[in-house]
Structure formats: structure tokens, C-alpha cells
Amino acid sequence: MNIARHIAIVGSIIALAIPQASIASPQPFSGQIIVAQNSENPVLIWQASRELYTMVGDGVSDQDINNQLAHDALRAVAAKLKNLISQNGRLSLKIMYNKMTANGLNYAVFTLADASEYADIEMPLRDARKNRDKWMSLSAQSKIPAWIHYRVVGKLPGR
Numbered sequence: 001m002n003i004a005r006h007i008a009i010v011g012s013i014i015a016l017a018i019p020q021a022s023i024a025s026p027q028p029f030s031g032q033i034i035v036a037q038n039s040e041n042p043v044l045i046w047q048a049s050r051e052l053y054t055m056v057g058d059g060v061s062d063q064d065i066n067n068q069l070a071h072d073a074l075r076a077v078a079a080k081l082k083n084l085i086s087q088n089g090r091l092s093l094k095i096m097y098n099k100m101t102a103n104g105l106n107y108a109v110f111t112l113a114d115a116s117e118y119a120d121i122e123m124p125l126r127d128a129r130k131n132r133d134k135w136m137s138l139s140a141q142s143k144i145p146a147w148i149h150y151r152v153v154g155k156l157p158g159r
Contacts, residue, residue: 030048030050030051031046031047031048031049031050031051032046032047033045033046033047033076033079033080034046034047035080035083035084037084037085037086039086039089040086040088040089040090041086041089041090041091041092041125042084042085042086042089042091042092042125043091043092043093043094044076044077044080044091044092044093044094045093045094045096046073046076046093046094046095046096047096047097047098047115048069048072048095048096048097048118049096049097049098049157051068051069051072052065052069052095052097052118052156052157053097053157053158055068056156056157056158056159062156062159065156066119066150066152067140068140069095069118069119069150070121070144070148070150071138071139071140071142071144073093073095073119073121073150074121074135074138074144074148075135075136075138076093077091077093077121077123077128077132077135078131078132078133078135078136078138079136081128081129081132084125086125087125087126087129088125088126089124089125090122090123090124090125091122091123091124091125091128092120092121092122093120093121093122094117094119094120095117095118095119095120095121096115096116096117096118097115097116097118097157098114098115098116099114099115099116099157116154116155116157117153117154118152118153118154118155118156119150119151119152119153119154120150120151120153121148121149121150121151122148122149123147123148123149124147127145127147131145
């Protein structure tokens with residue numbers, strides 16, 4: 001069996017294991033979160049391919065996608081805060097997605113070599129820790145605090 005066939009099989013299995021995203025439901029967010037830490041400024045990498053491709057495919061507006069991603073990013077941060085060693089500094093979460101392959105398939109096998117960054121969100125780590133419990137059940141209508149910086153740094157897939 002060739003390597004492309006193995007990748008397709010593994011990708012199909014992984015795709016089944018990743019929960020479907022829903023714009024109407026506040027939880028759970030979909031995708032993997034990778035944690036990288038240095039002495040003070042942890043970085044989370046959110047593999048949000050499924051969520052992004054689902055919303056783009058459903059024709060959701062850029063504004064609604066950004067609103068949903070910002071809220072889901074806070075839930076992702078809340079889920080990972082207890083694993084972070086740092087107490088101070090700034091926390092960043094990078095929202096990434098897999099690029100489509102030449103034949104249009106996205107096998108859901110995430111590697112940074114095949115990833116594009118769409119947006120990031122940054123905040124003081126101390127404030128994030130204080131607000132963790134609120135973010136676990138954050139709805140899409142909740143106001144994002146002004147001290148949280150969400151910025152788009154790339155393009156949505158297919159746009």
C-alpha cells in the first residue's frame with residue numbers, strides 16, 4: 001500500500017474523531033490545541049480546520065466567523081489554562097487551518113508545514129486566569145472584554 005493511501009486512511013480516521021463545529025452551539029469548539037511554553041509567554045496553536053471549513057462552506061459571513069472564532073478561542077484558552085506553567089506575561093492563541101491538497105481533499109492530518117494562520121488572540125495571562133470559569137460557558141452573544149486583542153492575520157480558506 002502506498003503512502004498516499006495510508007495518509008488517506010489515517011486522515012479519515014482522524015476526521016471522524018474530531019467533533020463537528022456548530023455556529024449555534026457555544027460548546028464544544030472543534031480541533032486540537034497545541035501548547036507551547038517559554039518562561040513567561042505561552043502560545044496555544046488551535047487547529048481549527050474543521051470549524052473554519054464548515055463555516056465557510058455554510059456561507060457564514062466573515063464578521064460572524066470572526067465573532068464565533070473569538071468566542072471559541074476564549075473557550076479553548078479556558079480549557080488549556082490549567083496546563084500552563086506561567087502565571088504572568090501574555091498568552092497568545094493562533095488560529096490555524098490546513099491548506100487543501102491539490103486534489104481538493106483535506107485529510108485532517110495537521111502539520112505546521114501545511115498550515116495557514118487565519119487569526120490570533122492575545123491577552124494578559126493573569127486576566128485570563130481570573131476569567132477562566134466565565135469563558136467555559138461563553139455564548140456567541142457575550143461581549144469580548146476590551147483587554148483581549150483579536151486580529152485577523154490571514155485569509156479564510158476559499159476566500
